[in-house]
Amino acid sequence: MRIDVLTLFPAMFAGPLDESIIMRARRKGLLELSIHDLRNWTHDRHRTVDDRPFGGGPGMLLKPEPIFEAVETLSRPGTKVVLLSPSGRKFSQAVAGEMAGLPDILLVCGHYEGFDERIRLGLAHDELSIGDYVLTNGALPAMVIIDAVARLLPGALGDDQSAADESFSGGLLEYPQYTRPAEFRGMKVPEVLLSGNHAEIAKWRAQQAQKRTKERRPDLI
16 A cells, blocks of 8 residues: 655654554555655745635635645556545544555645645545544644554554454444453452353453443444
8 A cells, every 4th residue: 555645744754654553564565655745846935835815814725736736746546635634524443444445545734724625626535634623734634544544454463353353443442351460459350251251252342342332432322
């Protein structure tokens, strides 16, 4: 899988994308990742990427010219162009699963007051938001999406079943889990998990997942 990121802040990506599962996926050749500075597609001495909105209003908008040129340079046949902004559809585990099946994604990070609408109309295949809040720019959402997608690539995790058993993978929050010791500071591991009865363990986990989801995220039920 190939992911390109178009951003005004490429230095923000150093570190998070060179650690843990993302690093492993890159080293295994499962993920080809490239970060691009949007200002490289400007042609004035100030490297201008923004301007005031027509009709007035606060802030600045990302101009269409550098983004169109950058996207047209970086795109290949089959590239899916995804804008990152608060007005996009909400990113979820299901969306991560959809994206993990794509061969080529270009993430375009928003900034300032957002995108000139012609960027949405002329370039974007999708637009995503990671939540109902506003961040300074789209770099952090891009990292979140890359992490969520990369760990779903076959071979990225030590055990591919791990991704299938996590919260949201089956539509529910994950059940409680325990490890050794069997008792710690008076808190005991539920007896069913020590029983070796796999059918009963599976039943208990399903019940606990339902219970936890109902208590914490009833909107998922």
